[in-house]
Amino acid sequence: MKNILIVDDEEDIRSLYESELGGEGFITHSVSSGEEALQYVEQNSEVDLVILDIKMAQMDGLKVLEELRSRKTTMPVILNSAYSTYKSNFNSWLADAYLVKSANLTELKNQVKELLAF
Amino acid sequence: MPVSVEIAPPKTENPVLLLRLNDKYEITVLQGERFAGLTLSNEPELINRILLLNDPAIKLAVTGAFEGKQQMVRYQTEVGGQILFCELHCFPSSNGYPKEITCLIVNRTNDEAEATELKDKVYILDIISQAVGAFAETRNLSEILRIVLLGVTAGPGLSFNRGFVLLSNEARTYLWGCLATGPSTAEEAGVIWQDLAKRSLTLEEILRLYKSTSQNAADIQVNKLVASLKISLSDESNIIVGAVKSGHSIITGPDLTDGPGNQKLLQEFGTDRMAIVPLISRDGLQGVLLADNLISHKPITAANLEVLKIFARYASDAIENSRLYGRLEQQICRLKEANEKIIQSRENLIKAEKLSSVAKMALDVAHEIRNPLTVIGGYANACLRKITADDSSYKYFEIISKQSGRIESALDRFSSVVTLSEKKEGRFRLVNLVREALVMLSNSTNPDLPLLVADASTLNLSVFLDQGLFYQTMLVILRKSSEMVDGMANISVKVVRNGETGVIYIMGGDNFPEFAEKFYRDLRDSKGELKNQEMAVALEILQHYGGGIGIISENKGPMHLYVEFPLCKEDM
Numbered sequence: 165m166k167n168i169l170i171v172d173d174e175e176d177i178r179s180l181y182e183s184e185l186g187g188e189g190f191i192t193h194s195v196s197s198g199e200e201a202l203q204y205v206e207q208n209s210e211v212d213l214v215i216l217d218i219k220m221a222q223m224d225g226l227k228v229l230e231e232l233r234s235r236k237t238t239m240p241v242i243l244n245s246a247y248s249t250y251k252s253n254f255n256s257w258l259a260d261a262y263l264v265k266s267a268n269l270t271e272l273k274n275q276v277k278e279l280l281a282f
Numbered sequence: 283m284p285v286s287v288e289i290a291p292p293k294t295e296n297p298v299l300l301l302r303l304n305d306k307y308e309i310t311v312l313q314g315e316r317f318a319g320l321t322l323s324n325e326p327e328l329i330n331r332i333l334l335l336n337d338p339a340i341k342l343a344v345t346g347a348f349e350g351k352q353q354m355v356r357y358q359t360e361v362g363g364q365i366l367f368c369e370l371h372c373f374p375s376s377n378g379y380p381k382e383i384t385c386l387i388v389n390r391t392n393d394e395a396e397a398t399e400l401k402d403k404v405y406i407l408d409i410i411s412q413a414v415g416a417f418a419e420t421r422n423l424s425e426i427l428r429i430v431l432l433g434v435t436a437g438p439g440l441s442f443n444r445g446f447v448l449l450s451n452e453a454r455t456y457l458w459g460c461l462a463t464g465p466s467t468a469e470e471a472g473v474i475w476q477d478l479a480k481r482s483l484t485l486e487e488i489l490r491l492y493k494s495t496s497q498n499a500a501d502i503q504v505n506k507l508v509a510s511l512k513i514s515l516s517d518e519s520n521i522i523v524g525a526v527k528s529g530h531s532i533i534t535g536p537d538l539t540d541g542p543g544n545q546k547l548l549q550e551f552g553t554d555r556m557a558i559v560p561l562i563s564r565d566g567l568q569g570v571l572l573a574d575n576l577i578s579h580k581p582i583t584a585a586n587l588e589v590l591k592i593f594a595r596y597a598s599d600a601i602e603n604s605r606l607y608g609r610l611e612q613q614i615c616r617l618k619e620a621n622e623k624i625i626q627s628r629e630n631l632i633k634a635e636k637l638s639s640v641a642k643m644a645l646d647v648a649h650e651i652r653n654p655l656t657v658i659g660g661y662a663n664a665c666l667r668k669i670t671a672d673d674s675s676y677k678y679f680e681i682i683s684k685q686s687g688r689i690e691s692a693l694d695r696f697s698s699v700v701t702l703s704e705k706k707e708g709r710f711r712l713v714n715l716v717r718e719a720l721v722m723l724s725n726s727t728n729p730d731l732p733l734l735v736a737d738a739s740t741l742n743l744s745v746f747l748d749q750g751l752f753y754q755t756m757l758v759i760l761r762k763s764s765e766m767v768d769g770m771a772n773i774s775v776k777v778v779r780n781g782e783t784g785v786i787y788i789m790g791g792d793n794f795p796e797f798a799e800k801f802y803r804d805l806r807d808s809k810g811e812l813k814n815q816e817m818a819v820a821l822e823i824l825q826h827y828g829g830g831i832g833i834i835s836e837n838k839g840p841m842h843l844y845v846e847f848p849l850c851k852e853d854m
Contacts, residue, residue: 176657184664219649246652247645248694255714264694265652267659267686 166280167210170194171201171228172217172244177265181215184269185276198223202231211239213280215272216259218245226255233258240279244272297322299329299385303348307335318366318389331361332368332387340370347372347383356390367394406440406589409433410596412485417600421607424461430597431463432488434573440589442557442573442582446508448522449561449569449601450515457522457570459511462504465577511550521547522558526570531559531591533582557582559594563602571597620822648693655693659686707748709850712784713741713777715749719756723770732760732773740777743784745847747827758820759831759845760788766801767794780846783829787836788843798833798841 168190170181178194185192193211195201198220205211214232218225229241240260243250248264250256261275297314301307315323322329334340334357343353353372358365367390375382413433417426427447434445444464448457517523525532534547535555548554553576561568571594575582662682669676713736720731745752764770767790776787790797805812812818824830829847836842 174653174657177653180657180660180664184660187664246649246656249645265656266690267656267663267683268690269660269663 165189165191166212167191167193167208168276169201169204169208169211169214171196171198171214171220171225173197173220174217177217181269181272185273188273188277190276197221198225198228201228205232205237205239213239213276214241215244215276216241218243218250218256219247226250229258230255242272242275242279296386296388299333299387301344301383301385303381309333312384317387318361318364318391320361328361332359332366333370333385334359343370343372344383344385347374347385348380350374365391367391409436409440409485410589410593413593414596416486416489417596421604423601423604423608426597426600426604427461428463429485429489429600430571430593431461432485433593433597434571434590435464436485436488440573440586440593441580442586443575443577443580444504444573446504446551446572447561447569448508448511448513448572450567454515454567456515457511457513457526459508460569462508463501464504466503467577507551519546522570522572525558526560526567529560529562531557531587531594533557533584533587535582552576555582557587557590559587559590561594561598561601563598565602565606568598568601568605623819623822644696648696651689652693655686655689659683659690662686707746709744709746710749710752711741712743712745712786712847712849715745715752716756716775716777716786719753719760720775722753722757723760723764732764732770732775734775734777736777740779740784743777743779744850745784745827746850747847751823751827755820755823756786756845758816759843762817763788763790763797763801763843766804767791767797779849782849783846784849786845786847788845790840790843795840798843801843802833 168185170178170185170192172178172181172194173196175196178196182192182194193204193208195204199222201214201216202223205214216225216228225243225245229243232239232241241258242261242263243256243259244263244265246265251262256262260279263272263275266272297317298312300310300312302310309326309329311322311329315321317332320328320332322332335344337357339355339357343355346353352374353370355370355372356368357370358367360366369388369390371386371388373384373386375384410433413429416429420426420429430447431445434440434442442464444462446462447460449460450457513520513522515523515526518527521532521534533556547556551572551574553574556572556574559571559573561571571590573582573590659682662679665679666676666683669679713734716736717734720734723731760770760773760775763773767773772791772794774789774791776789778785778787788798805817807813812821821831824845824847827847829845831843831845833841834844
C-alpha cells in the first residue's frame with residue numbers, strides 16, 4: 165500500500181482528497197501547513213508521494229518543495245494549486261507534476277498512479 | 283621801408299634743381315646728383331620721370347612758385363620698376379628772377395613704406411582683435427569657421443585670396459574639408475574685391491553681411507572643392523599631413539618643397555603655393571588652415587605666415603571651445619532624453635502597479651472561488667459515483683457537478699488572461715532567470731534553444747532585480763546575438779561566477795569567432811550613439827542594477843560577449 169501525504173490549508177480539500185484517494189486504495193495522511201509537512205516527512209519515512217498546495221500561510225508550497233529537494237528526498241511531489249500562474253516559476257519545475265485544482269479529480273488520480281507506478 | 287625776404291632751399295642731401303622758364307623748362311641739377319640710387323646728371327629723361335612736370339598737381343606747384351609763392355606737393359612716380367614716393371618743394375628765385383625757381387625733391391619712399399607697413403600691422407591687429415571678439419560671441423562652429431576664413435581673406439591685412447579649413451575627426455585619424463571662402467577665377471575676384479573696396483567694410487560688417495546671405499555665390503566653387511577633401515592622417519606623403527603632424531606651419535612652393543606631396547596639392551587646389559597652418563589647441567589637433575593667392579599670385583611671405591599663425595592660435599581655441607560646447611550640448615540633450623524616458627518609465631510603472639494590484643486582487647478572488655468549488659464539485663462527483671441514476675438525488679448532484687465545471691472553465695479562461703504581474707523586484711537565482719529567458723526566446727518560429735552551461739557552484743547564485751526587466755534586457759541581447767549568428771542554435775550561454783558578480787557569457791561558437799566583437803562594435807554608430815532604442819533601454823536596465831555588458835577573451839581564445847550582474851551579498 166502506498167502512502168500519500170496531502171498538504172493543504174483547506175480542511176475540506178484535505179478531506180475530499182483523503183476520501184477520493186483512499187477510495188483508490190491509497191493510504192492517505194494530511195497536514196495543514198508547510199512546516200507540518202516537513203516535520204511529517206522527517207518522522208515518517210514511509211511517505212511515497214506528496215500532494216502539495218502552494219499558497220499557504222507561513223511557508224508556501226514552493227519553499228516546502230525546495231526544502232524537500234535539498235534533503236535529497238526522491239519521493240514524487242505533485243504541486244496542486246488553485247493558481248495556474250506558478251507554472252512559470254522555475255522553482256515549480258522541481259516538482260514532478262503541476263496540477264490546477266479541479267472538482268474533477270480524475271487527472272490528479274491518474275497522475276498519482278502514474279508516479280507511483282500503481 | 284620794404285623788407286627783402288630771401289627764400290632759399292635748405293641745406294640738404296636731396297637733389298636741388300634750378301628751373302628756368304624760356305620757351306620750355308630748362309632744368310639744371312644744382313646739388314645732390316643721386317636720388318633713390320639713381321644718378322641725375324645729364325639724364326634729362328630720368329629727371330623728367332622723377333619731376334613729372336606734366337602732372338597737373340606738380341604743374342600747379344611750379345606755377346605758384348614762379349608767381350612768388352613757396353609750394354609743396356607730394357606725389358608718386360615709377361622709375362625703373364621702382365615706386366618712388368616724392369615730396370617736391372618749389373621756392374621762388376632768391377635773386378628775384380621771375381623766370382627761375384628752385385626745386386627740392388625729397389625721397390619719402392622709405393617713410394611711405396614704413397607707414398604702409400605700420401598701417402597694415404594696425405589693420406592686422408584690428409582684424410585679429412575683431413575676430414577674437416567675434417569668437418567670444420559665438421559657440422557655433424560654422425560661424426567660428428566663417429570668422430576664421432573672413433579674417434584670413436579680408437582687406438589689405440592678411441588678404442589671402444582663398445582660405446580653407448579642414449577639421450580633424452574626433453579620433454584624429456583624418457582631416458575633412460569643412461569650409462572655404464574666396465573666388466575661383468579672376469573675374470569672380472574682380473567682382474568681389476571691387477565690391478568690398480567700394481564699401482570699405484570692417485570685419486564685423488563683413489560678418490554681418492555674410493550672416494544676412496545664406497551663402498556667398500562666389501564661395502560655391504571653393505566649398506565644392508573643400509567638401510570633396512578627406513585626407514587620412516596616416517598618408518605621410520601628403521604635405522598637409524606632414525605639417526599637421528610636425529605641428530609646424532609652412533609655405534609650400536616649387537622652390538621650397540618638392541615631390542609627390544606638392545603635385546597632390548597642385549591637383550587638389552590648383553596651386554602649389556600655399557600657407558599651411560595647423561590648428562592646434564590645448565586639447566590637441568583641431569584641423570588645419572590653408573590659404574593661398576591663386577588669383578593675385580602675390581608671394582606668401584614669412585611675415586604673412588607669422589600673422590596666420592597668430593590668427594590660427596586664437597582660431598584653434600575657438601574651435602576647441604565650440605566642439606566642447608557641442609559635446610556638452612549633446613550630453614545635455616541625452617540627459618534630457620534619459621530623464622524623459624525615466625519619467626515615462628515611472629508613469630508606466632505606476633500604471634503597471636495599478637494594473638498589477640487589480641490583477642492580483644482578481645486572482646486572489648479566483649483562488650478563493652476555486653478552492654470551495656473544488657470541494658463542492660469534488661463531493662458532488664463523489665456522490666454521483668456512489669448513487670445510481672434512479673436515485674432521486676442523482677439529478678441534483680449532476681447539476682452541481684456540471685455547474686461547478688462551468689465555473690471552473692470560466693476561472694481557467696480568466697486566469698489565462700489576467701496573468702500574475704506582481705512587482706517582481708527581488709532575489710532570483712541567476713541560472714533560473716537565464717534559463718527562463720532562453721525558454722521565452724524559443725517559439726514556434728525559432729524552436730531551437732541555445733545551449734546553457736552552468737556548473738553546480740553557480741546554481742545557487744542569486745541576483746536582486748526586477749525579473750521582468752531582466753527578461754527584457756536578456757531577450758534584446760540574445761535576440762540580437764542570434765541574428766548575428768544565423769539562429770539560436772549557434773549560440774551557447776554559460777553562467778559563471780566572477781568574484782562578486784554573476785557573469786553570463788554569450789558565445790558564437792567556432793563558426794562565428796568574431797561574433798562578440800561584431801556585436802559590440804555594432805551597438806553604436808560612428809558618433810558613439812546607441813543604434814537602437816531597445817538596446818538603449820536594455821543597457822539602462824543593466825546600469826540600473828549595477829550590471830554591465832562587454833567583451834572578453836577567455837584564455838586568449840576568441841572574444842565572448844558577456845553580461846554581468848552583481849550577486850546578492852548572501853552569495854559572496
